[in-house]
Amino acid sequence: MKQYRITTLNEFIIRRQANIPYAKGELSRLLHHIGIAAKVVNKKVNKAGLVDVLGAAGSENIQGEIQQKLDVFADMQFTTALKDSGECCGIASEENQEIITFDDDLANDGKYIVTMDPLDGSSNIDVNVSIGTIFSIYKRLSPRGHKAEERDFLQPGNRQIAAGYVVYGSSTMLVYTTGRGVNGFTLDPSIGEFCLSHPDIQTPQDGKIYSINEGNYANFPEGVKRYVDYCKEKDAATQRPKKSRYIGSLVADFHRNLLKGGIFMYPPTESSPSGKLRLIYECNPIGFLAEQANAIASDGRNRILDIEPQNLHQRVPFYTGSRNMVRRAERFLQETSARVGKNSG
Numbered sequence: 001m002k003q004y005r006i007t008t009l010n011e012f013i014i015r016r017q018a019n020i021p022y023a024k025g026e027l028s029r030l031l032h033h034i035g036i037a038a039k040v041v042n043k044k045v046n047k048a049g050l051v052d053v054l055g056a057a058g059s060e061n062i063q064g065e066i067q068q069k070l071d072v073f074a075d076m077q078f079t080t081a082l083k084d085s086g087e088c089c090g091i092a093s094e095e096n097q098e099i100i101t102f103d104d105d106l107a108n109d110g111k112y113i114v115t116m117d118p119l120d121g122s123s124n125i126d127v128n129v130s131i132g133t134i135f136s137i138y139k140r141l142s143p144r145g146h147k148a149e150e151r152d153f154l155q156p157g158n159r160q161i162a163a164g165y166v167v168y169g170s171s172t173m174l175v176y177t178t179g180r181g182v183n184g185f186t187l188d189p190s191i192g193e194f195c196l197s198h199p200d201i202q203t204p205q206d207g208k209i210y211s212i213n214e215g216n217y218a219n220f221p222e223g224v225k226r227y228v229d230y231c232k233e234k235d236a237a238t239q240r241p242k243k244s245r246y247i248g249s250l251v252a253d254f255h256r257n258l259l260k261g262g263i264f265m266y267p268p269t270e271s272s273p274s275g276k277l278r279l280i281y282e283c284n285p286i287g288f289l290a291e292q293a294n295a296i297a298s299d300g301r302n303r304i305l306d307i308e309p310q311n312l313h314q315r316v317p318f319y320t321g322s323r324n325m326v327r328r329a330e331r332f333l334q335e336t337s338a339r340v341g342k343n344s345g
């Protein structure tokens, strides 16, 4: 019988660490604890239809959106795991207005801070559709031995040390990067381990999929309308239009396009003039992963990772995915904005 050699997430992390001289294992421990929290949240997500975790928790998060019960649970699990790691001095979560500092001796000595969207795509929980968790890890700017400070969290995405997501889908996967490519691990429920299933993920330069909430079409900037129209035209090579695929969970939409090739867009709209997605919790980690997989992430003009965050909950327009698709969308946006400029001048 053929023997398959599996690599678990922890083995992989340790092996990677061994390749870095002087690494002390701090980042490895942090990633290990994120893996544990992901398994706990996964268990709860799987039982969502059976136990009393469906529906709203009765409070609103900072974005004014109703917090689903699982959002609260996931936020708590990841917060506890990060505190327990002893390597993280504080976190910023989409679910909390302010940063959380783990103000004790062990945590204050921690080198890292983490930002997270503990449950992404929460409107999909009640209908058994994929949801996720997104995280970023940065080195703190403030001195070790003290409480974390807000400036630790307002670093541009190009300072990320690691980023990743967990997608709770038909199987549960953890996908992460430390700046040396992107690797994906699938949870094997029979052994309770994330196992390397997608080594060195690379996104095709061109894709056949476009993902956008097209219900907002009337409110899109002219360039986005034109790009969406272009996607519906017959492609010269395939003689078919592009496929429209939109789940409504950024993690799940991005994950599919990361593997297959495609573009995800969340442009500004009338109700969300800066777009809907948050720079720190969503766009930066996804942007880092995209770039590490040979894809790109932009706000339509600028590289996402170079944006200097002004506040914790800042939103930005977001275009990410296959390199040639995003570049073309950017060209459409820039051409039309130049034309609008000319007309109005």
Ligand code: AHG
Residues within 6 Å of the ligand: 065, 094, 117, 119, 120, 121, 122, 123, 213, 248, 249, 250, 251, 276
């Ligand atoms: P969250 O559940 O963390 O608030 O994020 C939801 C986000 C994102 O996952 C998704 O891409 C987008 O909202 C969908 O928004 P629309 O429903 O406006 O398309």
Ligand code: MN
Residues within 6 Å of the ligand: 117, 119, 120, 121, 250, 282
């Ligand atoms: Mn989200």
Ligand code: MN
Residues within 6 Å of the ligand: 071, 094, 117, 118, 119, 120, 121, 122
């Ligand atoms: Mn969320």
